[in-house]
Amino acid sequence: MISFDILSIVLPIFLLIALGYGSARTGLLRDTVGDGLSQFVNTIAIPVLIFRTLATASFDGASPWALWGAYFSALAIVWASASLLSLRLFRRDKRYCVIAGISGAFSNTMLVGLPIISATFSDAGLVPLFVIVSVHLPFMTIVSTLLMERAAVADGVKSARPVTQTLQLVARNLVSNPIVVGIMAGVAWRMTGMQIPSLPANVIAQIANATVPVALFSLGMSLRRYGVRGDIAPALLTSTLKIVALPAIVWVLSTYVFHLPPLWIQVATLCAACPTGINAYLFAVNFGTGHALSANTISLTSAFSVITIGLWMHVVAIG
Numbered sequence: 001m002i003s004f005d006i007l008s009i010v011l012p013i014f015l016l017i018a019l020g021y022g023s024a025r026t027g028l029l030r031d032t033v034g035d036g037l038s039q040f041v042n043t044i045a046i047p048v049l050i051f052r053t054l055a056t057a058s059f060d061g062a063s064p065w066a067l068w069g070a071y072f073s074a075l076a077i078v079w080a081s082a083s084l085l086s087l088r089l090f091r092r093d094k095r096y097c098v099i100a101g102i103s104g105a106f107s108n109t110m111l112v113g114l115p116i117i118s119a120t121f122s123d124a125g126l127v128p129l130f131v132i133v134s135v136h137l138p139f140m141t142i143v144s145t146l147l148m149e150r151a152a153v154a155d156g157v158k159s160a161r162p163v164t165q166t167l168q169l170v171a172r173n174l175v176s177n178p179i180v181v182g183i184m185a186g187v188a189w190r191m192t193g194m195q196i197p198s199l200p201a202n203v204i205a206q207i208a209n210a211t212v213p214v215a216l217f218s219l220g221m222s223l224r225r226y227g228v229r230g231d232i233a234p235a236l237l238t239s240t241l242k243i244v245a246l247p248a249i250v251w252v253l254s255t256y257v258f259h260l261p262p263l264w265i266q267v268a269t270l271c272a273a274c275p276t277g278i279n280a281y282l283f284a285v286n287f288g289t290g291h292a293l294s295a296n297t298i299s300l301t302s303a304f305s306v307i308t309i310g311l312w313m314h315v316v317a318i319g
Helices: 004-025 031-056 064-089 094-105 109-121 123-154 163-175 178-192 198-223 232-257 262-273 279-287 291-315
Strands: none
Touching: 004 031, 004 109, 004 198, 004 291, 031 109, 031 123, 031 178, 031 198, 064 094, 064 123, 064 232, 064 262, 094 123, 094 232, 094 279, 094 291, 109 123, 109 198, 109 262, 109 291, 123 163, 123 178, 123 262, 123 279, 163 178, 198 291, 232 262, 232 291, 262 291, 279 291
16 A cells, blocks of 8 residues: 555645646646746756756765666666567557657656655755766667667668767757756766855755746646557557566666665666656657657656556655
């Protein structure tokens, strides 16, 4: 059974998402409001929060390499499984299978993971979360682009181009990404060994405090665009892999193979248990395939994670 303590953490988070969804669904707020809130969260609030955490956090002797090993090994297993099952069971082309892999492995670490981990563990939990985030976006972007390039060639829809050219394009996009900028700035400030002066620290704190509620509300508004349409069977498969298999594998690897500290095991597992990130749909739009699959997976995992996140909290002994 899920305890009252767990429900008191999970339900307010999803109620804020539902409030944002209802505001957009009823027309109380226009879609442009949600777009503006989302732009604020992704361009300013989250990068500022990442900067503050990485600039001032203590790792308490834990190894980020072990955390990356546990999390991204599990991610690779689930990604490969989603891709191969889409190829073998549903007979889809290779580009579609890449989107299936992304949809089954790409967690919404910021808009859902951040509020849940912040509410559960306070600032201590943000350290392992941002250790994951610091690699998550660059890793997913690079691997997704390279695999899609190969898949497009295999499907005969485009000719091959040098890997170095693709990597240069991805690197330019990443360097200008606000979240990546926040990561690099936080690491750079940490290396100086200096404290953040009081005036900018106060401004940073106020922005950081606004991050969670605005992120959840904007996520709810954005979910109205997706819904469930077509490709139900493949979406059920990728959704199950995302919110059941991925956290299970992360938990096993981080506990029994990489022997991470309890807090880091809990954060990694909950991060993996988050619903599929909206970036999966953005990749589908960018690459021109798998739109329904990615949209359905986002909608289904967002709906069912209200329950599954609570169950995973119970598994890792929270509450």
